[in-house]
Amino acid sequence: MLKTFTGGIRLAGHKEATANSSIEIPSLPEQVIIPLIQYGGRLCEPLVKTGERVKAGQLIGFSQDSLSVAVHSSISGKVARIGEFAHPDFEKARAILIESDGLDEKAREVSEKDYQSLSKEELLNRIRNAGVVGMGGASFPTHVKLNPPRNKKVNFFVVNMFECEPYITTDYRLAIERCEEILSGVNIFLKILEVETAYIAIGANKKEALDILKEKTAKFERIKIAALKPKFPQGEEKCLIKAVLNKEVPRGKLPYEAGAIVCNPQTIITVYEAVCLGKPLYEKVITVTGKGIKKPGNLKVRIGTLLKDIIEYSGGVFEEEMEVIFGGPMMGRAQTDINVPVVKGTSGIIFLPAKSLDLSKESACIRCGRCVEVCPVRLLPLEINKLVKNKKWERLNAYHISECMLCGACAYVCPSKIPLVQRLKLGQKITKRLQKK
Template sequence: MLKTFKLGGVHPAENKLSANKAIEKLALPKSVFIPVAQHIGAPAQALVKKGDQVKVGQLIAKSGGFVSANIHSSVSGKIKKVDLSMDSSGYPKQGFYIDVEDDEWEDGIDTSSELVENFEADSKTIIDKINAAGVVGLGGATFPTHVKLMPPQGMKAEVLLINGVECEPYLTSDHRVMLEKAEELLVGIRLLMCALQVNKAHIGIENNKPDAINHLNKLTASDSAIDVVPLKVKYPQGGEKQLIKAVTGREVPSGALPISVGAVVSNVGTALAVYDAVQKNKPLVERVVTVTGKSVAKPSNLLVRIGTPVQDLIDAAGGLPEDTGKVISGGPMMGKAISTTDIPVTKGTSGILILPKKEANREQMKNCIRCTRCVTVCPMGLEPYFLMTVSDKQIWEKAEGNNIMDCIECGSCSYTCPADRPLLDYIRLGKGKVGNIIRNRKN
């Protein structure tokens, strides 16, 4: 029987239109914009200025604290200016405008496709290399990976979970990485195990990717330390707490982190970036991005340099369809609509979804009919209808008291609501306000 989490969940149409599309390397852009904040935590501090020449892989902004990440140039050329530009959130962010001149890499970076399996590095060396390379979680959260590999005092990792679920509809970049970069991925997993000093790793993959399950099963057949765990297709199976529950049976308490039950979760793209960082001395300067949609001429999985304009990806997939109603950074459940395609690909850009007008239009919000469907599908056991109400009325103490910060923003509530109420939108606003109140209280 396939494993899954028990509480809540929905089954949106999968629409994996690009699942059979091999990864293609996107041509170098003419220019890039590389933000200094592409991660959870403090923005990185600029090390270069207007007029400086930079190479691919060169450190251009140093992490601004423990929870932060280094930023490297993804291209070689001249810094045109250091200024603000809009990112996918719609807010202006500081970064580097770079005019691309050629493709000269920093010395010491191995750009070959040759597999490097063996390593003798100890835990600290691996973590230091991951930190230096600016590796963050590529599943969307963008939490600095080196921080996740250093559990708080009194806590110890017991098991590593590799998230190959990719439960978000339409997105297929992780799927292709598991098929095309499986050997490198497995080395990355072993490096993560060494860094955490754990003896067991599980790769969780939903059963709608049988080719990836079979491929990784063959490659790990002789390795008892790593196993592949097929999972039932159910959204949001890829949530950290849901994946931990499904694979290990352990339940992360309210307000706690996965490490509280001895688990550390890493996305497959992150594990591949760890391989590049440790075995190839290659910083995180590119990633695989899915470009897809029902009207898209050529749904694709593209290997893209960080900072590349989103419009370049859309052009490579056949251009913007005439019936386009919305362009989303990410998937349809957790992604966010963007107001312009003149924004950069960042470390957290997993996909670009182009929705036709018919699917993009929101229905008029109606009164809540007290059906409790949103409660039934919430994988965190929350009451979304109530959290929306208290967020709308700005009753922050009740929002906090009813665990609004536990919301993983999966969108299952909004998806299932027959009254078309924008539950997640209000809960996101409430989370932001309550989060600020909690931080100010601690200060």
């Protein structure tokens, strides 16, 4: 019996269009827009001025706030403007527009292959200064994640290679094409966290990647493979910890409370590059796919590349009316502006023709209980929905609304087509606002 968590749903993978496509590097973009905020921390201060020349990998934004990470230029060229631009998560945000000089000159990279002599603090500083955040979507600063409170003992490191969102194949391709770098990175994580064992969690159906991982990890005693049952949202940290380690992260707590830290493979490669090659985070692999795009693929793009340039590189779109999602179709965000840039947390761009979307109208709840059965964190979405509709905000905490990971499994199975995720999101937003008062 393959390990898994309780609840969840089976989804069609839709990964065949890109699973066998090697990672491509598109031509350099003529311009990039690099937001000064990549995660919910503070906005970075720009360190460059309009008209200034920059190189790829040069630090261009920084904040002293501990939850912020450095921002780097992803191309060489000239700073054309600093101002408000479209952002995939915040609609608009302060950002730096850089026009390419076509030279792709790199800022000096400090090589430090022998990281063993570096202290934990030095390694964490290196990771923070390289601007590393979780690249699976959440964008949480990696130096913060790797530094849990001293009184919390972390025993396990879990590599989240599950990639449970349909369509996305970046981690799968990275496991096949860059397995050695992932394993080098895992050893850096083991040193920083001072833990003995790392588990690589992957779907049992991802055969090619699984075979490569098994072969390459054979010489590492401390790195083990956990092949899990394909299910959604198995890639969510709490679900993964339950499946791999059979441990529950207590309600309202972070994974280290269950003795584990989870990171995705692209973040691990980026940490390896930051520590061993002195390379900051300024490019990433994304999956560009869906029935609406002519040439699907896995692309290594510069941070700040605009959606319109990715569409052009990918041969254009088939339909005019299209839903464009940054991230997976279950938890990603629909975009409305073709000038929106790829940010550090963008895992993919999905193009779905509008006619393929289910736009059925919501009807009354029939209390079938399906939403409860599939909820991986055992919430009562039907009750929360009722409270949100009736604006009973003060009662939402009793239903643990902050625990909802907005995975969408409940909405997916709801026969009444109730927009449960939108209601849960609204409930979370208002509860947070009320708590701040």
